[in-house]
Amino acid sequence: MPAPRILAIDQGTTGTQATVYDARLRPLATADREFAQHFPRPGWVEHDAEEIWRTTQRVVAQALRASRTKPADLAGVGLTNQRETVVAWDAKTGKPLHRAIVWQDRRTAARCDELREQGREAWIRERTGLVTDPYFSATKMEWLLKHAPKVQKAAADGRLRLGTIDAWLAFKLSNGESHVTDATNASRTMLYDLDHRAWSDELLGLFGVPRESLPALVPSSGELATASALGADAPLAGIAGDQQAALFGQACHAPGDAKNTYGTGSFLLMNTGAKRPASSRLLATVAWDLDGQVEYALEGSIFTTGASVQWLRDQLGFVKKASETEALARSVKDAGGVRFLPALAGLAAPHWDAEARGAFVGLTRGTTKAHLVRAVLEATAYRTAEVLQAMEEDSGVKVRTLRVDGGGTANAFLMQFQADLLGVPVERPKVTETTSLGAAALAALGTGVIASRADLAKAWRLDRRFTPKMPPDERDRRLREWRGFVAAARRLTRLSEA
Numbered sequence: 001m002p003a004p005r006i007l008a009i010d011q012g013t014t015g016t017q018a019t020v021y022d023a024r025l026r027p028l029a030t031a032d033r034e035f036a037q038h039f040p041r042p043g044w045v046e047h048d049a050e051e052i053w054r055t056t057q058r059v060v061a062q063a064l065r066a067s068r069t070k071p072a073d074l075a076g077v078g079l080t081n082q083r084e085t086v087v088a089w090d091a092k093t094g095k096p097l098h099r100a101i102v103w104q105d106r107r108t109a110a111r112c113d114e115l116r117e118q119g120r121e122a123w124i125r126e127r128t129g130l131v132t133d134p135y136f137s138a139t140k141m142e143w144l145l146k147h148a149p150k151v152q153k154a155a156a157d158g159r160l161r162l163g164t165i166d167a168w169l170a171f172k173l174s175n176g177e178s179h180v181t182d183a184t185n186a187s188r189t190m191l192y193d194l195d196h197r198a199w200s201d202e203l204l205g206l207f208g209v210p211r212e213s214l215p216a217l218v219p220s221s222g223e224l225a226t227a228s229a230l231g232a233d234a235p236l237a238g239i240a241g242d243q244q245a246a247l248f249g250q251a252c253h254a255p256g257d258a259k260n261t262y263g264t265g266s267f268l269l270m271n272t273g274a275k276r277p278a279s280s281r282l283l284a285t286v287a288w289d290l291d292g293q294v295e296y297a298l299e300g301s302i303f304t305t306g307a308s309v310q311w312l313r314d315q316l317g318f319v320k321k322a323s324e325t326e327a328l329a330r331s332v333k334d335a336g337g338v339r340f341l342p343a344l345a346g347l348a349a350p351h352w353d354a355e356a357r358g359a360f361v362g363l364t365r366g367t368t369k370a371h372l373v374r375a376v377l378e379a380t381a382y383r384t385a386e387v388l389q390a391m392e393e394d395s396g397v398k399v400r401t402l403r404v405d406g407g408g409t410a411n412a413f414l415m416q417f418q419a420d421l422l423g424v425p426v427e428r429p430k431v432t433e434t435t436s437l438g439a440a441a442l443a444a445l446g447t448g449v450i451a452s453r454a455d456l457a458k459a460w461r462l463d464r465r466f467t468p469k470m471p472p473d474e475r476d477r478r479l480r481e482w483r484g485f486v487a488a489a490r491r492l493t494r495l496s497e498a
Contacts, residue, residue, distance in 0.1 A: 006025070013085075
């Protein structure tokens with residue numbers, strides 16, 4: 001009999017990746033593919049859910065072929081996904097009824113303002129652990145039910161299916177047999193009651209979302225569905241939103257362990273164990289649901305980090321490849337007085353300002369492309385530092401080490417500057433695709449390929465440790481100046497819209 005293998009599908013904001021792992025969670029082959037981003041109006045971001053499914057099929061086939069793995073050799077499949085993005089589809093045809101509304105989309109900002117004006121924000125936070133922001137799924141679902149005729153008709157006919165990307169892919173992988181989601185994804189919808197671990201009838205009523213359209217809630221690990229669309233009845237054995245999967249893949253299994261993912265956005269999570277965390281600026285979310293036990297995390301979201309580099313590459317043409325930014329940043333001794341507010345999709349934690357816009361400040365005739373690139377990279381580190389500071393203040397726990405993952409960690413300049421601003425070591429693992437690794441780990445646990453979390457922790461291996469070099473007084477000065485800049489830039493961008 002061939003040794004068991006695990007397939008991990010990592011469906012992200014700009015592309016989909018499939019990786020085949022062996023029984024010790026060592027990657028054997030990976031395939032990835034980007035897909036189109038749609039911007040029908042300013043602030044609107046959409047994906048074609050059918051294109052996401054086609055892309056998933058292609059990369060899975062490529063990874064299986066490259067690793068010489070047959071579908072029948074798969075002990076299990078792990079699925080991780082961009083969170084909050086909403087798909088609406090027809091239960092009978094299996095076809096999307098509208099383009100998916102992406103987590104970055106801001107079209108429901110006015111609706112969120114309305115809810116706050118009605119005094120609903122504290123009530124929503126009490127039940128969900130989330131702030132009232134268009135980031136989350138509930139107002140996106142409400143918008144579809146009010147503005148998309150095909151969605152309205154499917155709801156009236158009892159054929160509507162609503163869900164985040166994990167639910168959509170689980171439906172397609174199971175050939176339409178399963179409509180499921182796990183608690184990590186459900187807890188990001190603003191429809192899930194954290195304390196009762198169930199869909200909230202009150203919130204469903206507030207947003208007009210029919211319960212029958214939503215997926216059934218399942219654990220994050222176990223035999224959750226059958227991925228028969230792969231050509232064999234492999235169990236779908238792990239599901240988690242991308243950031244929770246990364247937390248798990250980083251072996252942050254104990255309270256106080258923290259990680260930051262540098263992707264399209266950056267997401268800093270701290271494990272808080274079985275206790276639901278409380279914060280007025282950050283999010284309380286489900287870390288995972290294992291063996292009937294839910295564990296929680298405190299999360300700080302930064303919407304635009306890697307997306308800023310993509311913007312420099314694709315819209316401004318400053319670089320041909322993201323990797324070129326490191327050499328450009330190092331080519332100048334500092335940012336030349338330039339600062340960048342990375343609010344290309346509003347500002348998330350700890351500000352939660354949906355109307356904020358991006359800005360470069362401090363330009364002179366001497367400003368070069370290298371200064372602008374360096375300012376963009378530094379902004380990622382500054383935003384992470386302010387989120388971590390809020391996290392430590394609200395949790396009462398001092399983070400001793402930050403584990404990092406995602407594409408941005410390949411930039412050694414950024415990682416060293418990050419360690420300098422935080423004043424704690426930054427640890428980059430040998431396998432930086434820890435989102436995928438976390439999905440594989442959940443599937444390995446769910447199928448018994450790996451017996452325990454202790455065994456999973458052994459799969460984590462250090463690549464490089466970035467130790468702080470900046471003097472504490474300089475770090476404090478820089479962070480103080482950054483806070484002043486953010487406050488001023490937020491006022492400036494609002495004035496420019498007036």
